[in-house]
Amino acid sequence: AQKVTQAQTEISVVEKEDVTLDCVYETRDTTYYLFWYKQPPSGELVFLIRRNSFDEQNEISGRYSWNFQKSTSSFNFTITASQVVDSAVYFCALSEEAGANSKLTFGKGITLSVRP
Amino acid sequence: NAGVMQNPRHLVRRRGQEARLRCSPMKGHSHVYWYRQLPEEGLKFMVYLQKENIIDESGMPKERFSAEFPKEGPSILRIQQVVRGDSAAYFCASSTTQGRYTEAFFGQGTRLTVV
Numbered sequence A: 001a002q003k004v005t006q007a008q009t010e011i012s013v014v015e016k017e018d019v020t021l022d023c024v025y026e027t028r029d030t031t032y033y034l035f036w037y038k039q040p041p042s043g044e045l046v047f048l049i050r051r052n053s054f055d056e057q058n059e060i061s062g063r064y065s066w067n068f069q070k071s072t073s074s075f076n077f078t079i080t081a082s083q084v085v086d087s088a089v090y091f092c093a094l095s096e097e098a099g100a101n102s103k104l105t106f107g108k109g110i111t112l113s114v115r116p
Numbered sequence B: 001n002a003g004v005m006q007n008p009r010h011l012v013r014r015r016g017q018e019a020r021l022r023c024s025p026m027k028g029h030s031h032v033y034w035y036r037q038l039p040e041e042g043l044k045f046m047v048y049l050q051k052e053n054i055i056d057e058s059g060m061p062k063e064r065f066s067a068e069f070p071k072e073g074p075s076i077l078r079i080q081q082v083v084r085g086d087s088a089a090y091f092c093a094s095s096t097t098q099g100r101y102t103e104a105f106f107g108q109g110t111r112l113t114v115v
Helices: none
Strands: A003-005 A010-014 A019-021 A024-026 A033-039 A046-052 A059-061 A064-069 A074-079 A088-095 A110-115 B005-007 B010-013 B019-024 B031-037 B043-050 B053-056 B065-068 B075-079 B088-095 B110-114
Touching: A003 A088, A010 A019, A019 A110, A024 A074, A033 A074, A046 A059, A046 A064, A046 A074, A074 A088, B005 B088, B010 B019, B019 B088, B019 B110, B031 B075, B043 B065, B043 B075, B075 B088
Parallel strands: A010 A110, B010 B110
Antiparallel strands: A003 A024, A019 A074, A033 A046, A033 A088, A059 A064, A064 A074, A088 A110, B005 B019, B019 B075, B031 B043, B031 B088, B043 B053, B065 B075, B088 B110
């Protein structure tokens, strides 16, 4: 069975600090997909990134970066120079289905508060 | 191109009533997924549908819950005889084709409160 663990539940930082959100996953499949979603206070889910199990390259998108380490089954997310607008709940998710996004298994989420 | 539309955004039902949640996928999307988010929890998969077919309902409670995605019109998640424990946010997501490398598009969710 697949499982996603986000051990941190709440993180509070001051604006401009860097912050890393941890995600550890469990799966028996050799092919799987990892995702991060953002849920701002307004409640919608915003897709941030998808990574497949064959691609261990780290990715950077503006202030966001992701570190995928298969050896430790982790897919951590770092926000550099955090801003108040980054305040949200962040979910890591895993899919064992080929390609698309059916049957995502989500972690419980990390509530990030960025204070001015 | 409108995103995934869910309505209503907020729904209040008394115990024992029926709740109907609607999801209109993005244009061109023929796959719909429903997830439930209980308070302080992550989202849990409920059901995956294609037009007129239920593909995977392994996450659906055995009783009172049903889902459909007709040839025309939105997907409907139906909860009969609601109980307080059904209070949650229900999210719908849509995608183009299973097996394609594509991102999930989620709706804004329907927040169901059972009083």
